[in-house]
Amino acid sequence: MIPHTKHTPTSKVISAYYTVHPEDRQTFNDAVIPHLSTTAQQDGCTYYVFAEDLTDPNTIHLTEGWRDQDAIDAHMTDERFLEAASAVLKNVRIIDYQAEYYDVATQTAGALPT
Structure with a gap:
């Protein structure tokens, strides 16, 4: 497995959001949180992040970066992913x-404006 760095080449990006019923928010978290670290360590995953929307705590954003389509395909058939998806x-x-889903044409490391 290639170690992850902030400049690992990413050719595929998935950007998603889920708005969940307020009473089910903890259930969503309980299904997803254990899955985060295992997915982030999968071969070909450059990043995998869930984040709460700042204006709506029941909306959760997911951003994924992948080396290539083969890595996404392997993730989508991974037993741990399927368990988490089923629970949700x-x-x-x-x-x-x-x-x-996005194909990345170019990738440049960025910096905050000064």
């Missing part, structure tokens, strides 16, 4: 969901 789909009322 069976136990969480998802009010809204959207996901977009």
